[in-house]
Amino acid sequence: MELAPLQEEQPKEQYVDMLRRAGMRPTKQRLMLMDFIFQKGDRHFTVEELYAEVRADGTSMALATVYNTVNSFANHGLLSRISLDDQRTWFDTNKSDHHHFFVEGTHELIDIPKGDIKLSVFLVFPMVVNWWVWISLSA
Ligand SMILES: [Zn+2]
Numbered sequence: 001m002e003l004a005p006l007q008e009e010q011p012k013e014q015y016v017d018m019l020r021r022a023g024m025r026p027t028k029q030r031l032m033l034m035d036f037i038f039q040k041g042d043r044h045f046t047v048e049e050l051y052a053e054v055r056a057d058g059t060s061m062a063l064a065t066v067y068n069t070v071n072s073f074a075n076h077g078l079l080s081r082i083s084l085d086d087q088r089t090w091f092d093t094n095k096s097d098h099h100h101f102f103v104e105g106t107h108e109l110i111d112i113p114k115g116d117i118k119l120s121v122f123l124v125f126p127m128v129v130n131w132w133v134w135i136s137l138s139a
Contacts, residue, residue, distance in 0.1 A: 034073075051067075082100065098112060
């Protein structure tokens with residue numbers, strides 16, 4: 001039996017494509033941040049969290065640059081913006097229509113698929129989380 005050759009993934013090309021389609025120039029800094037943002041699949045993050053990841057990786061980038069770039073991604077439709085209150089804004093790589101549970105203890109957002117809010121969710125989650133606030137992307 002012959003094994004098919006492994007397909008080499010080229011995430012960088014994919015990011016260049018995403019930026020172009022969003023009408024943004026693929027600059028080095030943008031591509032670098034996209035790698036941090038999109039390599040882990042669907043996720044939520046704050047600018048501060050992303051900045052901490054960038055720093056932990058040894059990449060030198062100013063907080064203002066991370067802030068401006070991420071907001072610019074959101075303005076161009078590459079990310080969704082989730083504001084819980086005036087002080088806290090999360091960014092979401094999952095742009096499909098869905099709801100969130102906010103876990104107070106860990107400041108984490110959990111995706112709840114649209115139309116999937118059933119009693120079972122309320123029975124399972126209390127074992128994991130103490131407090132949550134249900135927010136909708138459309139809020
Ligand atoms: Zn989400």
